[in-house]
Amino acid sequence: MTTLSIAELGHYALILALAVALVQAVLPMWGATRGDRALMAMAPNAALLQFGCVAFAMAALAHAYITSDFSVAMVIENSNSAKPMLYKITGVWGNHEGSMLLWVFILTGYGAAVALFGGNLPPALRARVLSIHGMIGVGFLLFILITSNPFLRVDQPPPDGQGMNPLLQDPGLAFHPPFLYLGYVGFSMAFSFAVAALIEGKVDAAWARWVRPWTLAAWCALTLGIALGSWWAYYELGWGGWWAWDPVENASFMPWLSGTALLHSAIVVEKRDTLKTWTIFLALLTFALSLLGTFLVRSGVLASVHAFATDPRRGAFILLLLGLVIGGSLLLYAVRAPTLRATGSFAVISREGALVLNNLLLSTACLTVFLGTLLPLFLDAVGGPKVSIGAPYYAATFMPLMMPMLVAVAIGPFLTWRRADLMPALAKLKVAFGVTLAVAVATGFVTQGKSFLAPLGLGVAAWIFAGTVAECMSRIRPFQRGAAIRAARQPRAAWGMTLAHAGLAMVVAGITVSTGWKQEGIQVLKPGQSMVVAGETYLLMSVKSIDGPDYSADQATVSVTGNGSLIAVMTPLQKHYPLQRQTVADVAIHTNLMADRYVVVGEKQPEGGWLMRIYWNPLVPWIWLGAVLMAIGGLVSLSDRRLRIGVPIRRRASSGKGSHVPA
Amino acid sequence: MTRKKRRLTLVLVGMSCLGVAAALALSAFSDNLVFFYSPTDIAQKQPAAGRSMRIGGLVEDHSVTRTEGGKEITFKVTDGAHDLTVTYVGVPPDLFREGQGVIAEGKLDQGGVFVAASILAKHDERYMPKEVVDALKQSGQWRGDNPAASASAAPAVQAKAGS
Numbered sequence: 001m002t003t004l005s006i007a008e009l010g011h012y013a014l015i016l017a018l019a020v021a022l023v024q025a026v027l028p029m030w031g032a033t034r035g036d037r038a039l040m041a042m043a044p045n046a047a048l049l050q051f052g053c054v055a056f057a058m059a060a061l062a063h064a065y066i067t068s069d070f071s072v073a074m075v076i077e078n079s080n081s082a083k084p085m086l087y088k089i090t091g092v093w094g095n096h097e098g099s100m101l102l103w104v105f106i107l108t109g110y111g112a113a114v115a116l117f118g119g120n121l122p123p124a125l126r127a128r129v130l131s132i133h134g135m136i137g138v139g140f141l142l143f144i145l146i147t148s149n150p151f152l153r154v155d156q157p158p159p160d161g162q163g164m165n166p167l168l169q170d171p172g173l174a175f176h177p178p179f180l181y182l183g184y185v186g187f188s189m190a191f192s193f194a195v196a197a198l199i200e201g202k203v204d205a206a207w208a209r210w211v212r213p214w215t216l217a218a219w220c221a222l223t224l225g226i227a228l229g230s231w232w233a234y235y236e237l238g239w240g241g242w243w244a245w246d247p248v249e250n251a252s253f254m255p256w257l258s259g260t261a262l263l264h265s266a267i268v269v270e271k272r273d274t275l276k277t278w279t280i281f282l283a284l285l286t287f288a289l290s291l292l293g294t295f296l297v298r299s300g301v302l303a304s305v306h307a308f309a310t311d312p313r314r315g316a317f318i319l320l321l322l323g324l325v326i327g328g329s330l331l332l333y334a335v336r337a338p339t340l341r342a343t344g345s346f347a348v349i350s351r352e353g354a355l356v357l358n359n360l361l362l363s364t365a366c367l368t369v370f371l372g373t374l375l376p377l378f379l380d381a382v383g384g385p386k387v388s389i390g391a392p393y394y395a396a397t398f399m400p401l402m403m404p405m406l407v408a409v410a411i412g413p414f415l416t417w418r419r420a421d422l423m424p425a426l427a428k429l430k431v432a433f434g435v436t437l438a439v440a441v442a443t444g445f446v447t448q449g450k451s452f453l454a455p456l457g458l459g460v461a462a463w464i465f466a467g468t469v470a471e472c473m474s475r476i477r478p479f480q481r482g483a484a485i486r487a488a489r490q491p492r493a494a495w496g497m498t499l500a501h502a503g504l505a506m507v508v509a510g511i512t513v514s515t516g517w518k519q520e521g522i523q524v525l526k527p528g529q530s531m532v533v534a535g536e537t538y539l540l541m542s543v544k545s546i547d548g549p550d551y552s553a554d555q556a557t558v559s560v561t562g563n564g565s566l567i568a569v570m571t572p573l574q575k576h577y578p579l580q581r582q583t584v585a586d587v588a589i590h591t592n593l594m595a596d597r598y599v600v601v602g603e604k605q606p607e608g609g610w611l612m613r614i615y616w617n618p619l620v621p622w623i624w625l626g627a628v629l630m631a632i633g634g635l636v637s638l639s640d641r642r643l644r645i646g647v648p649i650r651r652r653a654s655s656g657k658g659s660h661v662p663a
Numbered sequence: 664m665t666r667k668k669r670r671l672t673l674v675l676v677g678m679s680c681l682g683v684a685a686a687l688a689l690s691a692f693s694d695n696l697v698f699f700y701s702p703t704d705i706a707q708k709q710p711a712a713g714r715s716m717r718i719g720g721l722v723e724d725h726s727v728t729r730t731e732g733g734k735e736i737t738f739k740v741t742d743g744a745h746d747l748t749v750t751y752v753g754v755p756p757d758l759f760r761e762g763q764g765v766i767a768e769g770k771l772d773q774g775g776v777f778v779a780a781s782i783l784a785k786h787d788e789r790y791m792p793k794e795v796v797d798a799l800k801q802s803g804q805w806r807g808d809n810p811a812a813s814a815s816a817a818p819a820v821q822a823k824a825g826s
Binding site: 128136237238239345347348356357360364365367385387389392393396397401501522523585602606660 | 669672673676677680681683687688690691692694695696697698704717724729734752754756768779781797
């Protein structure tokens with residue numbers, strides 16, 4: 001009706017963004033080479049303009065969803081006028097085209113952040129970083145415009161859309177992609193800084209101090225994104241598990257592993273001016289793995305053959321882009337990395353040594369995940385047998401490699417920089433060792449020696465936790481005078497480390513206990529009948545029909561009693577979505593943060609009664625609480641004065657009065 | 664320790680890490696590769712009972728029955744040419760339906776019945792597992808939405824049969 005709709009304007013904005021990205025990729029780089037300040041100064045403006053264009057496109061797409069503009073093909077396929085508003089908005093990125101737009105939106109957002117807050121970066125470095133960032137933007141904008149245009153229109157708008165997959169209509173999943181992408185794309189900052197450093201041939205403590213906050217922010221977001229995804233799989237898919245080593249999960253886990261390594265090696269570059277080439281390599285690798293992850297999930301190599309069948313250009317474009325980014329950066333690395341000189345040296349037993357060990361184990365563990373994820377794809381591509389690789393493979397490869405790293409987590413922070421003695425460090429861990437031994441023996445006693453994994457896992461969790469607490473106490477010495485002052489003087493980064501390592505201990509404990517002590521029962525129940533799981537009685541009280549906005553459902557009411565008292569009344573649902581002809585079980589979970597009671601109601605049986613599946617999952621909440629604690633640790637560390645942009649320079653100017661003036 | 668020695672130590676530690684990882688991965692591969700079989704593969708190759716494997720195809724219409732008081736479901740998986748009886752104890756995933764593609768992981772028992780330990784839950788109803796598509800193409804039953812794909816699949820089948 002209107003000649004120029006908002007959706008069309010969004011499309012134009014994307015094309016304009018591509019033009020701006022091209023300028024941003026070429027001119028500042030040229031300017032930095034020639035020392036031309038005017039050209040270099042174009043970079044921040046271009047980055048801001050590019051962000052503005054993509055943000056407009058994003059808003060235009062959101063507008064199409066919110067107003068249910070069924071002239072846009074993607075809205076027809078993924079939305080419906082009866083859909084709740086929250087899912088109309090999150091539907092914007094709940095599909096291939098929209099999620100790629102979200103990807104670019106976040107990418108340009110990071111670029112704009114460098115433009116806004118990078119005022120005291122050396123101008124040539126900033127120009128180069130933004131230029132690299134612009135190149136990534138060009139690649140992805142081209143990909144969107146050529147193969148995945150979210151603004152494609154149809155001539156005859158239908159009266160209503162096809163609706164969204166009900167499994168995706170969930171608050172946990174609604175915010176999973178943005179966090180995941182904030183993480184994935186956040187590593188592009190480390191990548192751009194690494195490539196710029198390779199071009200300049202200079203990596204120093206200041207460089208590491210620029211890179212670390214971006215890496216830290218990306219790592220926090222990725223940690224939360226993975227936790228949200230796993231939580232969603234746990235309560236939405238109704239299978240009682242939380243991680244399946246599915247290729248889609250591995251795709252996000254690999255950049256997390258190498259990103260964690262990068263986080264730790266950047267500390268060494270900053271503090272000790274060494275491990276430079278390795279850190280650069282990790283920065284390139286982490287972003288490459290992020291790209292690989294995006295593509296594995298989004299290209300359809302894994303999830304669906306249709307994406308390739310309907311548009312083979314998509315797969316080809318993706319491979320080309322991956323090849324250019326990885327090949328180009330590795331070539332530059334091979335040529336330039338040998339010119340980077342390290343000044344610091346260190347003994348094998350030292351804080352640096354411990355961090356190197358952390359890096360080696362994390363990256364080899366990442367390699368085993370990589371092999372397990374890609375080997376089936378590779379075999380299939382060369383016409384070999386169709387295989388899949390599941391949990392037993394990872395139990396045999398990933399777990400043994402992680403064990404020594406987890407043990408080292410408690411020891412590393414006790415070692416001093418440059419050169420350390422292992423014995424005094426271990427002596428400080430005497431109490432922690434006692435706690436570990438007690439926990440492991442007690443666990444062995446409870447399991448009656450049937451499994452060695454439970455005592456090992458809980459022992460390691462206790463070791464990390466006790467070791468982390470011991471390290472924190474050795475800094476603060478809480479039972480001596482002046483503890484409060486010492487606590488206040490601890491740098492935020494140290495608190496961040498303590499929190500993150502404690503979170504890791506929680507995750508390990510949660511994984512071990514939930515794997516070892518999970519109980520489940522499955523039975524057909526009629527109202528009035530009950531079953532016993534983990535010593536508690538689950539009574540099916542009634543089942544009634546209810547109607548939601550776009551579904552109808554059977555709602556079961558289940559009471560849980562243990563030791564003669566009522567623990568909870570739970571109401572799982574069996575939802576039926578007529579539009580999508582799909583049935584979805586809505587799990588009911590009752591948690592006390594120590595254990596989850598998890599009830600799924602299945603389909604109604606012909607002879608009456610409902611199939612009920614009930615799990616008792618001890619300590620499962622700790623897995624996500626631990627992940628959140630790790631992310632909080634990262635954020636606390638991010639708030640460290642030292643990392644706040646501009647502080648190093650300003651503090652030198654004010655000659656460090658030591659007062660806590662907010663920067 | 665000199666600079667050279669330190670570097671050597673690092674390289675050695677790194678190499679041994681890689682070595683351990685490679686050894687673990689190789690041994691794990693030989694034990695834990697789970698091969699995919701279509702019902703036709705099962706009928707022709709007669710894989711040994713008791714080894715973990717994946718099977719896939721379409722859930723045959725009117726084949727789903729419940730036994731053991733509804734706890735266990737039994738259904739047939741077909742690729743058009745052959746079918747295979749599968750049993751599973753539990754609540755099948757939300758997208759499990761007659762006529763839909765399905766992948767199950769488990770083992771064959773002595774009687775040739777596939778005892779599934781898990782039925783794979785997928786995110787998308789439009790999704791057809793790649794293995795299932797290929798199996799259907801192999802048996803000539805593929806009715807994909809892309810005629811080019813099914814047309815190009817036919818010579819591939821003949822080539823396989825001729826070789």
